[in-house]
Amino acid sequence: MSLIKLLNNKIDRILFTTPSHNQKPRFDFNVNSFYKVDYSEIEGFDNLSNPKGEILMSMARASQLMRAKQTFFVTQGVTSAMLAAMKTIINQDDKVLVARNCHKSVYNGLILTNAFVDWFMPDTIDEWGIYGVIDPKKLENTLKINNYRAFIMTSPTYEGINSDIKEISKICKNYGVYLIVDEAHGALYNFSDNLPQSAMAQGADISVISLHKTAGALNQTALLNVSYDINNIEINQFQQSLNLFQTTSPSYPLLLNIEMCLNYLSGKDGKKDIQNLINDIENFKKDLKRFGVDVYEADNHDITKILVKKEGISGLDLSDFLYRDFNIEDELNNQISCLYLTGIGTSRQKLDKLKNALKKVITNESYEEEKIEFQPMPIVKIRPSDAFNHNFIYVNKQDCLLKISNTLVLPYPPGIGVLYPGEAIQKWHLDYLNNDVEVIV
Ligand SMILES: Cc1ncc(COP(=O)(O)O)c(C=O)c1O
Structure with a gap:
């Protein structure tokens, strides 16, 4: 089958995956107008690799929203934002501490920077089969006995687990270690008081954010945030690093989409939609509990990431059952639990479909929950x-x-x-x- 056929076919699946937009624009962006705004750096237009006009001004507005000294627009995903952050901060032969639950883009950054790596094991939440927070005490003990250039971690995790970045950033500052936070899944945090605080607001040096995963923007839209605490590195160095990884023909449609997404999130509609989503999920959770479905809850958990499990059925079978019988696709599952991602684009009707399907799950009383073995500390032989x-x-x-x-x-x-x-x-x-x-x- 060709791509044309593939994408023209109506996909009637109910997706709780990224991107959150559900294949419909929530803010004014018509895919048919893609061509109308697809330009290169013609006379009078700004240039993403050396912004001086409209892109620079738009990024300055974004910096305020992100509480950053400088926010950069990125049109090639959080992956390239992370590579640029690492290339700027990490020098040849530096030693870097990386949380093991980081996305593979961080490993790619280690290749590109010629750095040495030590891995840091996050806590685990065994009852759900997922990684938990970064324990600040354990981190401090590690930083005490080693000399690291940077600590790189993910918060929130896919499942919405948020570490105490405030405490972690204090510790990193005490030991002169740069803190880089992969906040790919936390794009809504600066726009609601009912979600965890953003990494920038809590003192991270750098954060990278994806706008397509939860914020309703198109795939590949991302932000690189640099904090006010970064004094001795010129903002220009971040720009140069970004230029190493970004195309010389950045997409104006994607840049426009980033600006529109941020305008929307910071405006009345965005705030209202985020609050409605939170309210809907709170009701959804209450209903499900009555039907014996466990929904993950914890302090500082991001409610938009719905992690469920049910006694008497494995997470893998639960995932299969919802897919096969209800056409509902999750983002991720393990032996214990299934993860349904939501965001800008998730309607109440869609949540109702998930709720109704979860109510009908058939369980087996004799099923015994499996324990998940988390990986032990890796043995690094060469960088x-x-x-x-x-x-x-x-x-x-x-x-x-x-x-x-x-x-x-x-x-x-x-x-x-x-x-x-x-x-x-x-x-x-x-x-x-x-x-x-x-x-x-
Ligand atoms: C935690 C995390 N970081 C980074 C990325 C990479 O983001 P992108 O696909 O925008 O390059 C992902 C993608 O799944 C992710 O889940």
């Missing part, structure tokens, strides 16, 4: 950039134990590495590997 440039051979799976992997094992979503090149292959990795394994010699 990511060395692994990237190394030769490799294939060995049989039975001979690969403790050899240095050249294989990337990375379930997507969530895009969190189970095994990265440069790490020793441990016994528990074997389940993920094919018969021929790439190892570094």
Whole structure:
């Protein structure tokens, strides 16, 4: 089938995935007008790689909304925003501490910066089979005995777990460590008092935000935020790093979409829509509890990420059941729970469909909940950039134990590495590997 056929077919699935917009614009952006606004840097137009006019002014307005010293518009996703942030902050041979539940773009940034990495294990929430917060005490103990250039972490996680960035940023500042927060899933935080505080508001040095995941904008729209605390690095260095990763033909339609999205979020409609979404999910949760469906709740949890489980059925079977019988697709699931993402574009009707489907889930009394084994601390043998440039051979799976992997094992979503090149292959990795394994010699 061609792409034309694929995308012209009506997809009647009910998606609780990214992007949140549900294939409809919530703010005035007509896809048919894409061509009308698709220009290059013609005379009188601004230039994303050296903004001096309308783009600069629009980014200045965005900086205020984001509580940042400087916000940059990015048209190639949080991935390129993260790469640019890392390229600016991290120098050759620096040592960086990275939370293991970071997205693979951070690993790519480690390759590009020639940095050494230590991994930091976040807490786990075993009853739901998900990663939890970054424990500030544990972080402080790690920073005390090592010399890191930066700490990179994700908050919120896919499942809406928010770490105490205020405390973490204080600790990082005490130890002279830059704090970079992947806030891809937290685009709504600056626009509601009923959601967790944004990373910028809590003192992070840098945050990267995706506007397509929850804020109703088009795929690839993102922001890079630099805080007022970054004194000794010129804003221009961030621009230069962005220019390394961004095309020289940035999309005006996407830039326009970013500006419209921020205008909408900060205006009456955006605020009202976010509050309505929160109210609808609160009601949804109350209803579901009456039907024996558990919905994850905790202090500082982002309510827009609906994580559910039900006694008597595994998360995997729950996901299959809703998909097969109700056409409802989740973003992510594990043996225990399923994650339904919402955002700008999620209507009450859509939530009702999910609620009604969840009420009808058939369970089995004799089913015993499985325990999820979280990965142990990885054994890093060589740095990511060395692994990237190394030769490799294939060995049989039975001979690969403790050899240095050249294989990337990375379930997507969530895009969190189970095994990265440069790490020793441990016994528990074997389940993920094919018969021929790439190892570094
Ligand atoms: C936590 C997190 N960070 C970064 C990214 C990458 O974002 P993008 O797809 O906008 O490049 C993702 C994408 O799924 C993500 O979930």
